[in-house]
Amino acid sequence: MSTPAIPKARYLPPKEAGRFRQVLQLYETRQYKKALKVADTILTKFPDHGETLGMKGLILCFSEKKEEGHELIKKGLRNDLTSFICWHVYGLFYRSERNFEEASKCYVHALKYAPDNTNILRDLALLQCQMRNWDGLITSRKTILSQRPNVRQHWTGLALGYHMAKNYELAENILSKYEETLTEAPKEDYEHSELNLYKNMIIYESGNVTRALEHLESIADEVTDKLSVMESRAKYLLELERLPEAVMAYRKLLHRNPDNKEYFFGLERALGVQDDVEKRKALYQALAKQYKYSDAAKSIPLSFLSGQDFREAVKSYIADFLTKGVPSAFVNLKPLYEDAPKVKVIENVVLEFLKTLSHASNGVNGIAQNGSGKETDNGPTTYLWTIYYLAQHYSKIGQSDLAFECITKAIEHTPTLVELHMMKAKILKRKGDHVAASEAMTTARELDLQDRFVNTKAAKYLMRAGKNDEAVNVVSLFTKNDAHGKGVADLHEMQALWFLTEQGEMFNRLGKIGLALKRFDAVKKIYDDWWGDQFDFHQYCVRRGTMRAYLGLLRWEETIYAEHFYTRAAFDAIQTYISLYDTPKSARVAAELEGLTEDERKKAIKKAKRERAKQNKHSESEKIGGADDDPLGKNLENTTTPLENAEQFWKPIADCAARDPSWIWGEEIAKRKKQAEATKVQLETTDKTV
Structure with a gap:
């Protein structure tokens, strides 16, 4: 916590000047009650002393009396405009509000009087x-x-x-x-x-x-940090084209960590084989023998091999994974699915491998062969993971019926395996049947009630099916719901972006615009907090000397608004605000009631009131840090400045240094603002004419 510089207190006798310094010291140690008592003692005799008023106001701001404190700070500054401590205090107030621009102006003013x-x-x-x-x-x-x-x-x-x-x-x-x-x-x-x-x-x-x-x-x-020295040395040697030395440097790094793909790529460039398929193939064959437990040495060649070479390599790779029963086999090969010919080869290889599993599909021990021709007596297990792989494969390439057929066989074979029911849910989701998908994922969750990952997936699928209450109940099983009831408030505090984004999108689909905007706004506040939180590291990292890590933090912070969860929530919020601008509330209500009889209109109004009451009750559990003045987000939904609200989401994306964003929503906002300005000018001109 920053403390205003201790000056010789202005216009105070020695006794009160000593008390003023005591106020500063108590503020520094966060003894706010004692500090207020001492400040009040000074103000009893000198009620217009600007510096004491400012300090009392600052302390009140940190004692949850922000409005009263702000007024006192301003009063103190008015009483002593040439006091650098009054300006410093005002700067500290703005800094606590994360209004860094105004805080900076205050500090500049303070330096005029204490340079x-x-x-x-x-x-x-x-x-x-x-x-x-x-x-x-x-x-x-x-x-x-x-x-x-x-x-x-x-x-x-x-x-x-x-x-x-x-x-x-x-x-x-x-x-x-x-x-x-x-x-x-x-x-x-x-x-x-x-x-x-x-x-x-x-x-x-x-x-x-x-x-x-x-x-x-x-x-x-x-x-x-010896590893950093080794990595930097290898990189420098490579850039300087001192290739024999670079080869030695990268081989030392590989010996240290044979699972780092960047070391393999560096060795390729150092050897000059990155553009020669045959030489790369020979290199990786040698590396695979040298580092027989390295997955990178076996998987990297799959990205550049083709034809029969690719077929042999991928056959050996897949067979090894399936015979060992590795569930992540498909995940490792997923990058190859951008290449259609390779996808077809993979499919043929897996289907051929399935045929070799004699009797395994009937639950009888069979003999399977891995890619090296070695027989393994684990037919049933290998059969299971093979059809599981095929289900993932067919789902990925859009053949949902075949995928569903494979996963059904897998579940019939081993109905208690969690991964199978999760895959079934994913297939159903891709088919567009979100209700059935949520039921399948719920089944997977019930097979392992202690798995938080599966619990999270179940909650996500329930929200996509529009089952909000069930989703909240499920996700609350792993949150501190004893403190907040339904657990949603905890997910705000834990900054659970996946939940807030999914729930916001669900509310949007259900037509609960206010609640949707409230969730998108919560996502924005989390990212704004991340941006503001870096402030604490500007002094700490420089003092501790961790400059490289600090530079990494600064550069990451400049890209955070291009991250997936922010852009996803921001584009949804922008689109919603634009819709609110294009179709005002009166027009939406009229459209909903159009064509209804008087009795139907009354019933619709009563139903809307009941729904609001239900949502209001449900939102009580989401209040964080005190009462929520707008639990349903009605203020956001009924905003009179929808374009300005949309622009608040858009500006951080436009200013982000990470990459060029999709400018479509920025253009949509600008187009409507321009139209609104033209309409305003036209109305003003008409009024003057009249």
Whole structure:
């Protein structure tokens, strides 16, 4: 928690000035009740003292009296506009509200009256990281470093600013100057090790790979993260086309971890065989013998082999999995299903393999052969996993009837296997029969009541079938429903995006627009929280020296609004708001009642009231942190600014650095806003004419 800098309290006698400093100290230790008592003691004698009013207001804001606290902060600032502590307090209030732009303005004002205050400069620097204001961060960090040049985090903080501003030379120079201040290099120091690797990252990202390799070699003995050194060295050697050394480097990495596909691809490039199928084939045959337990060595060739070579390789691969009874065989081969000829080969191979399972389908021990020709006395089990694979295969390629026939045989063979009923549910879902799919998934759940994954799937399928109450009851079995009744509030607190998104889409299908928008809004708030939560790491990571992990966090945060769950919820919300704009509520109600007799209209109105009462009762269990003023989302449904609401979902996607988004919904919003503006201008012109 940030504390306003302790000044010589303005216009207070020594006794009250001491009490004011006590208020600051109590605030820092979160002893809010004691702090308020001391502040009230000061205000009894000096009721207009701006700094005390501001501190009391800030404390009230953290004591769940936000409105009263905000008014006191503003009053304190009005009473002393030239007090840097009043501006600092106002900035802390805005920061607690995650209004980082206004907080930054307040800190800038505070620095006008205390340009060298370290606390304010530090808080401003943190905000500048949050807002990606790298030029401002450089200025702030320069000032802080000039005041306290003996602290490592101030050097790394300035280097970060230059790095993110893509001024790699100055970023490297700052770290080099810091190293010059050290009389003796720390030994076995994790933070110093990370600083060395961070400097190496800067050199590499500047584009000078040769110097990055030289620097890496010079720090290798001082670095505790040996794997990062090995991976970076292999990558640098490959980019510099020092291929024999790169081959050795990647072979060492493979020896360390033969399941990392990137190491295999790196070795391919180092050997120069990535474009030669025969050489790649020979390479992977040798690697498969060397690392006989490595799945990557066997699966990667399937992506580039073709014809008879592919047939032999995939036959051996599939047979090995099926005879061992590995349920994930289809998942491993799923990427190949983008290639139609390979899909046909896989189908033929599995069907041929099925024919070799003599008597296994009748539950009698049979002799199966794996790809190497070795006989295995496990016919029934192999038969089961083979027809399970075929069910997945046929479902994937759209042959639902054949898929259903295979999974039915599998269930008849072993009716207690959970995976079979889950696959049956998936096949039914793809056929569009969501009710039957939910029943099949419920059967799977009942076979293993302790499996949370199956429980989650059952809840999801129930929602897709429109069975909300059943879904909530099922998912509540694994949540802290003793605290919140139905468990939905817990899923908000746990940020269960899958549930909120699925339930929002279900409510949309059922015509419960308010509840749907409420769920989509909850998803947006979770992502907004993730964006805001990074603020705590701006100081922590720089202080702890974990700069590479911190850079990873910053770069990930810049892509979060392109993630699947956000875009899925956002596009649904945008589409719903556009529909609300295109068809106002009065038009929707009139359309629903059109053609009904008077008695039918009365019944429809009563039914709607009962439904609202039922939904209101059900939503009571979803209240989080106190009363919910809008449990049914009616305020969202009846909004007078649907386009502005839609734009709030769209803007983070448009600003996201991850990839170019689908601009269709942005265009739809802009088109309607333009039409609305044109209509407004036309009406104003007509009024003036009249």
